Amino acid sequence: MxxxxxxxxxxxxxVIPLFNLFLAFCVSGLFIFLIGENPFKAISVMIKGSFYxxxxxxxxxxxxxxFIFTGLAVALAFHARLFNIGGExxxxxxxxxVGLMCLIFxxxxxxxxxxxLAILGSVIFGAVWGIIPGYLQAKRGSHIVITTIMFNFIxxxxxxxxLVNVIIEPGQMSPETRDFATGVGLVQIHMLAKYLGLNVAMxxxxxxxxxxxxxxxGFWFLVWRTKFGYEVRSLGHSETxxxxxxxxxxxxxIIVMAISGGLAGLVAVNELLGVHNKLLLGFTAGYGFxxxxxxxxGRNHPFGIFLASLLFGALYQGGTELDFExxxxxxxxxxxxxxxxxxxSGALAYMLNPLVEKIYLKYYGNFNxx
Amino acid sequence: MRSSENKTGxxxxxSLPVSTxxxxxxxxxxxxxxxxxxxxxVNLKVESGTIHGIVGENGAGKSTLMNILFGLYKxxxxxxxLNEQSVEVNSPEKSIALGIGMVHQHFMLVPTFTVLxxxxxxxxxxxxxxxxEESILNRLKGLSKxxxxxxxxxxxxxxxxxxxxxxxxxxxxxxxxxxxxILDEPTGVLTPQETIGLFDILRSLREQGVTIxxxxxxxxxxxxxxxxxxxxxxxxxxxxxxxxxxSSEELAENMVxxxxxxxxxxxxxxxxxxxxxxxxVSHDSKDGVNVLKDISFSLKEGEILGxxxxxxxxxxxxLDILSGIEALQKGQITINDKPIFSHQEWNSKKARDFGxxxxxxxxxxxxxxxxxHNYENSILGYHRxxxxxxxxxxxxxxxxxxxNELIQNFDVRPRSPSIISGKLSGGxxxxxxxxxEIESKPKILLVGQPTRGVDIGAIERIYEDLMELKSxxxxxxxxxxxxxxxxxxxxxxLVMNQGTIVGETSSSNATxxxxxxxxxxxxxxxxxxxx
Numbered sequence: 001m002x003x004x005x006x007x008x009x010x011x012x013x014x015v016i017p018l019f020n021l022f023l024a025f026c027v028s029g030l031f032i033f034l035i036g037e038n039p040f041k042a043i044s045v046m047i048k049g050s051f052y053x054x055x056x057x058x059x060x061x062x063x064x065x066x067f068i069f070t071g072l073a074v075a076l077a078f079h080a081r082l083f084n085i086g087g088e089x090x091x092x093x094x095x096x097x098v099g100l101m102c103l104i105f106x107x108x109x110x111x112x113x114x115x116x117l118a119i120l121g122s123v124i125f126g127a128v129w130g131i132i133p134g135y136l137q138a139k140r141g142s143h144i145v146i147t148t149i150m151f152n153f154i155x156x157x158x159x160x161x162x163l164v165n166v167i168i169e170p171g172q173m174s175p176e177t178r179d180f181a182t183g184v185g186l187v188q189i190h191m192l193a194k195y196l197g198l199n200v201a202m203x204x205x206x207x208x209x210x211x212x213x214x215x216x217x218g219f220w221f222l223v224w225r226t227k228f229g230y231e232v233r234s235l236g237h238s239e240t241x242x243x244x245x246x247x248x249x250x251x252x253x254i255i256v257m258a259i260s261g262g263l264a265g266l267v268a269v270n271e272l273l274g275v276h277n278k279l280l281l282g283f284t285a286g287y288g289f290x291x292x293x294x295x296x297x298g299r300n301h302p303f304g305i306f307l308a309s310l311l312f313g314a315l316y317q318g319g320t321e322l323d324f325e326x327x328x329x330x331x332x333x334x335x336x337x338x339x340x341x342x343x344x345s346g347a348l349a350y351m352l353n354p355l356v357e358k359i360y361l362k363y364y365g366n367f368n369x370x
Numbered sequence: 371m372r373s374s375e376n377k378t379g380x381x382x383x384x385s386l387p388v389s390t391x392x393x394x395x396x397x398x399x400x401x402x403x404x405x406x407x408x409x410x411x412v413n414l415k416v417e418s419g420t421i422h423g424i425v426g427e428n429g430a431g432k433s434t435l436m437n438i439l440f441g442l443y444k445x446x447x448x449x450x451x452l453n454e455q456s457v458e459v460n461s462p463e464k465s466i467a468l469g470i471g472m473v474h475q476h477f478m479l480v481p482t483f484t485v486l487x488x489x490x491x492x493x494x495x496x497x498x499x500x501x502x503e504e505s506i507l508n509r510l511k512g513l514s515k516x517x518x519x520x521x522x523x524x525x526x527x528x529x530x531x532x533x534x535x536x537x538x539x540x541x542x543x544x545x546x547x548x549x550x551x552i553l554d555e556p557t558g559v560l561t562p563q564e565t566i567g568l569f570d571i572l573r574s575l576r577e578q579g580v581t582i583x584x585x586x587x588x589x590x591x592x593x594x595x596x597x598x599x600x601x602x603x604x605x606x607x608x609x610x611x612x613x614x615x616x617s618s619e620e621l622a623e624n625m626v627x628x629x630x631x632x633x634x635x636x637x638x639x640x641x642x643x644x645x646x647x648x649x650x651v652s653h654d655s656k657d658g659v660n661v662l663k664d665i666s667f668s669l670k671e672g673e674i675l676g677x678x679x680x681x682x683x684x685x686x687x688x689l690d691i692l693s694g695i696e697a698l699q700k701g702q703i704t705i706n707d708k709p710i711f712s713h714q715e716w717n718s719k720k721a722r723d724f725g726x727x728x729x730x731x732x733x734x735x736x737x738x739x740x741x742x743h744n745y746e747n748s749i750l751g752y753h754r755x756x757x758x759x760x761x762x763x764x765x766x767x768x769x770x771x772x773x774n775e776l777i778q779n780f781d782v783r784p785r786s787p788s789i790i791s792g793k794l795s796g797g798x799x800x801x802x803x804x805x806x807e808i809e810s811k812p813k814i815l816l817v818g819q820p821t822r823g824v825d826i827g828a829i830e831r832i833y834e835d836l837m838e839l840k841s842x843x844x845x846x847x848x849x850x851x852x853x854x855x856x857x858x859x860x861x862x863x864l865v866m867n868q869g870t871i872v873g874e875t876s877s878s879n880a881t882x883x884x885x886x887x888x889x890x891x892x893x894x895x896x897x898x899x900x901x
């Protein structure tokens with residue numbers, strides 16, 4: 001990623017992304033106008049839908065949690081210059097880890113122990129699904145982009161097979177497991193608030209959000225404060241320098257992919273332990289792919305990823321509301337808006353830089369030439 | 371820039387005979403990149419039919435100026451006159467049409483094409499290659515004869531030696547009617563013999579009326595071939611000289627802006643016991659090419675062993691093996707009487723643990739992680755050491771202190787531990803790498819191309835640092851393509867050619883001519899072998 005040397009950081013990190021976002025909303029507004037709706041009304045519905053209505057913030061943060069996990073997964077790999085497109089499959093396999101742990105143990109041991117085992121299961125299964133492409137990249141030179149994409153398909157097929165044939169609840173048609181035993185799972189925030197005597201509107205937001213915040217802070221320490229993070233960043237910036245400094249490239253790649261896969265696997269904790277209370281088909285719903293855009297927009301930094309996740313969480317939640325309020329704005333229209341935002345703030349992130357540089361130099365350039 | 375400082379009487383303007391024509395005149399050229407002024411009101415005059423040198427440190431604005439002349443950059447202000455007519459050069463195509471040819475430092479040739487095909491490139495003549503080929507063949511025969519440029523037109527570029535490739539570049543320019551030839555650091559990749567050949571060609575081109583602009587940082591070359599010379603510093607032309615009326619010392623002083631010591635004082639040092647023994651080391655590259663053949667030598671404490679040779683004759687691989695980056699395939703390396711047999715026992719980390727420091731040939735690709743801050747680069751390779759960490763976390767405070775010490779002691783500028791290393795000048799980057807490696811208190815220091823792309827001022831400092839380390843008893847293995855450097859720094863010199871050691875001599879006995887002959891593989895000389 002080519003950061004400009006000319007414009008100051010507050011412009012490149014602060015103002016330009018906001019302006020990109022603004023552009024994306026402008027173009028989206030144009031489309032909404034074209035299908036005969038009022039774009040300003042639409043945006044007000046979206047904002048209200050994601051922050052204002054009772055429970056709206058809860059829903060937004062619940063989506064945010066997923067994006068934090070997948071965004072961090074992509075970002076960590078990217079610090080080692082690995083493009084992990086496999087967040088979707090890793091999250092899916094994380095679900096298998098959660099499901100298996102719960103189905104095996106929930107009849108025998110206490111709920112909170114099962115929950116802990118299930119969280120570990122999600123991380124380990126996700127990690128395994130990252131380790132295999134990592135190993136193939138490190139030892140066999142198979143390109144990680146190709147293998148992780150393929151592993152998404154394999155994960156999807158594997159889960160269909162298992163959920164239809166093996167771990168489906170006996171005697172029913174829909175491809176889901178039985179419900180996990182009561183006492184298993186993470187408590188939802190509105191329940192917690194009620195227990196503390198507060199009245200919070202109902203929403204699927206659960207303790208996973210806290211896990212996501214803790215993991216984000218851990219991510220920052222890992223990447224910028226540990227020897228391992230130092231080696232990962234060296235490798236990402238310059239493999240030749242990494243070799244020169246005695247870093248073991250292949251084992252670093254494999255460990256990075258393991259952690260990355262484990263992070264993506266945590267999506268299953270939010271979805272299955274926090275909300276559904278069972279393993280079901282397709283619960284990942286594209287969070288893994290959106291994580292790529294989140295990481296890109298968040299510049300692979302946990303704080304940026306948090307903000308980007310919040311944005312995408314609001315979009316998901318606001319989009320649902322939009323779909324609900326306007327008969328002419330369908331789910332596809334909402335996807336279009338998300339697509340435009342990914343396009344403007346991800347793929348075209350540096351589109352405006354030359355223009356901003358020019359304007360900046362015109363007004364501020366002369367001060368620094370003393 | 372304070373130009374008054376330089377007016378110490380050496381700004382002798384070249385007095386031109388009234389009749390001579392100016393081939394190039396640049397008037398008040400200014401070019402900015404963001405805040406940086408690369409060229410600041412540059413004025414330059416080059417007489418027709420002369421060889422004009424431009425010298426200056428890296429970042430002095432030489433290349434920018436020539437790129438403006440060649441149409442690659444558009445100047446912010448100023449005028450270009452060619453043959454005393456104002457012209458606008460806004461693209462390389464235009465400049466070629468105006469009779470300007472440029473030979474870049476890194477050749478712009480298609481390696482899988484033949485010489486003829488490369489010369490034709492961009493000048494094919496007609497839709498069908500055949501007819502164009504014939505007319506170009508005729509023209510080339512004339513050109514080769516006139517200028518003494520012998521080349522095999524059917525040879526594939528990747529098979530031809532570097533000196534020959536350069537001739538192809540020159541032919542390419544001449545074939546397109548160049549009357550003004552710009553050469554950017556043309557001798558960097560050549561052997562001394564090839565350099566002599568190039569200069570012969572340049573002289574005969576001059577006789578035929580071609581105007582030549584030579585960009586270089588080698589003052590000796592300026593003195594030997596140019597008629598006039600301009601010195602650039604900080605984006606300005608600070609002095610013009612007639613070459614006959616100046617000296618290397620004066621040029622260097624103008625380049626740096628202060629007096630520079632070009633010769634090095636070798637401190638007397640006590641040569642101790644042999645610490646590194648290399649015996650019959652052979653190595654095949656990944657594509658199966660034999661790059662090292664039966665290399666044997668020994669290195670003693672307190673001695674600098676220079677390895678001379680044209681780039682790409684196995685020196686890099688030798689450094690890689692000794693520093694643990696590449697696996698040892700065949701042969702034996704003994705360090706401190708302890709033999710190393712296989713890569714399992716020998717890797718970059720182990721080499722460092724033992725006390726082998728390595729200043730790599732390519733500081734951009736190896737020695738530094740360019741997007742890292744100075745404080746991060748100052749521990750690259752040593753980041754596992756406990757002194758930089760508390761527990762499993764790295765201790766940023768300790769690292770910053772260490773970096774501050776490094777950049778103070780080794781004069782790395784700017785003196786900021788948190789600047790991005792990629793933004794430092796080449797010389798300061800090299801000082802940072804050298805500082806890091808020296809500060810690890812090594813028993814053996816491997817140094818590759820210590821002054822490649824480094825300013826004169828920094829070179830002086832780097833030499834001093836190496837000498838100081840040597841006087842402390844460190845064994846230093848110095849690989850360089852700069853003969854002067856090898857001869858003035860080393861105690862003993864090995865010459866490598868095509869993966870073998872073709873000669874050994876003590877530096878007091880060495881002459882440039884002998885070394886040059888050995889480097890080109892003409893002569894196998896082994897003297898002083900076992901002193």
